[in-house]
Amino acid sequence: MNDMTPSPGFDVDRIRADFPILRQTVRGKPLVFLDSAASAQKPVAVIEAMKTAMETQYANVHRGLHWMSERTTEAYEAARDAVAALMNAPDRHEIVFVRNSTEALNLVAHSYGRHLLRPGQAVLISAMEHHSNIVPWLMLRDSHGIELRVAPISDAGELDMAAFEALLEDGKVGLVSITHMSNVLGTYTPAERIARIAHAHGAKVMFDGSQAIVHRAVDVQAIDADFYAWTGHKLYGPTGIGVLWARRELLERMPPFLGGGEMISSVSYERATWAAVPHKFEAGTPAILEGIGLKAAIDYVRAIGYPAIAAHEAALTEHALASLSAIEGLRILGAAQDRGGVVSFALDRAHAHDVATLLDRFGIAVRAGHHCAEPLMHRFGLESTARASFGVYTTQAEIDTLATALVRVREFFA
Numbered sequence: 001m002n003d004m005t006p007s008p009g010f011d012v013d014r015i016r017a018d019f020p021i022l023r024q025t026v027r028g029k030p031l032v033f034l035d036s037a038a039s040a041q042k043p044v045a046v047i048e049a050m051k052t053a054m055e056t057q058y059a060n061v062h063r064g065l066h067w068m069s070e071r072t073t074e075a076y077e078a079a080r081d082a083v084a085a086l087m088n089a090p091d092r093h094e095i096v097f098v099r100n101s102t103e104a105l106n107l108v109a110h111s112y113g114r115h116l117l118r119p120g121q122a123v124l125i126s127a128m129e130h131h132s133n134i135v136p137w138l139m140l141r142d143s144h145g146i147e148l149r150v151a152p153i154s155d156a157g158e159l160d161m162a163a164f165e166a167l168l169e170d171g172k173v174g175l176v177s178i179t180h181m182s183n184v185l186g187t188y189t190p191a192e193r194i195a196r197i198a199h200a201h202g203a204k205v206m207f208d209g210s211q212a213i214v215h216r217a218v219d220v221q222a223i224d225a226d227f228y229a230w231t232g233h234k235l236y237g238p239t240g241i242g243v244l245w246a247r248r249e250l251l252e253r254m255p256p257f258l259g260g261g262e263m264i265s266s267v268s269y270e271r272a273t274w275a276a277v278p279h280k281f282e283a284g285t286p287a288i289l290e291g292i293g294l295k296a297a298i299d300y301v302r303a304i305g306y307p308a309i310a311a312h313e314a315a316l317t318e319h320a321l322a323s324l325s326a327i328e329g330l331r332i333l334g335a336a337q338d339r340g341g342v343v344s345f346a347l348d349r350a351h352a353h354d355v356a357t358l359l360d361r362f363g364i365a366v367r368a369g370h371h372c373a374e375p376l377m378h379r380f381g382l383e384s385t386a387r388a389s390f391g392v393y394t395t396q397a398e399i400d401t402l403a404t405a406l407v408r409v410r411e412f413f414a
């Protein structure tokens, strides 16, 4: 059980002190924030970086010839370097800043999907995708005649690898797009194996890393991915900025997604030519302050270190699974071998929304609903669940508070 022991030097109380919001009480109780998978809280380093930029170092980027614009451009572009290093991207020009994961997935569907996939080819997703990795493909299917295939999962919430491979056998799949970690089940998917199998059948592969990159180091070269998408606000960064990483060779071949300023090389009324990657995909004034905030978030995460984060969250998850499964009438969704800090559950006879509302009276914040994964809910015969999710600042005591409160909540529905 050594890998479950928090690493030496990881001090959750010290980490909590970095998050001002956690000092609050809610309904007279200490805030127990178990909704980090929807959006994580922000450390003071992120808040200060954005505030300092606004107070001392702010102008529009890339076009300015004045001192202030040059400094701001440097700070913003430093975020691109930080992202490239975080993901072990071979080339900083492969980092495209977008608004969030949803926009990254839509960019690939519109640009790669419409122009480099042919009608009659298929896109293969899994049965545990977030709506943002389903709906863009439905839209592409309807506009472009792409077939959408869905690889099934087991009752434990793991990807059925044999069925996955069988769906690639006819060679029609041009793109596999799969979550790297489920936001509902917590399941990690075997990314390297998925990429190997996809490539063996001539398909490109994209990962939705919105959850995965929060909890474990991601190395796009080790995975051998072609596209990787994630969102800043779940990694303790600001909203409004996300990342699409893609192989440069693919970005070069892909047409722009949005047109406007910043993404052109020249414009006349006859034609426009495109800026070099990644700027070709970054139309308009970017999220400058958010980029600066994202860099601060990445620096914060790297200073703690992924091994310590992963060990802390593994211990929390193990503790949560043990304490929640001991509650009579509580069903936990999924039981994957390889899973992260997300636990979805249903209480007998209780609607998930009522459970969340009652937990709120104890100062506990959990999410309830379909978690933007309606087809996955239906796969488990449910309309909704409650979900507790953990971050660097989550404590075992908070999970105990949740378990104790759930026993009380259950009495309402007995």
Ligand SMILES: *Cc1c(COP(=O)(O)O)cnc(C)c1O
Pocket: 037, 038, 100, 101, 102, 103, 130, 132, 133, 179, 181, 182, 183, 208, 210, 211, 231
């Ligand atoms: C949150 C999430 C998304 C969407 O992220 P946005 O920031 O809302 O675009 C996509 N996929 C997964 C797995 C998520 O958890």
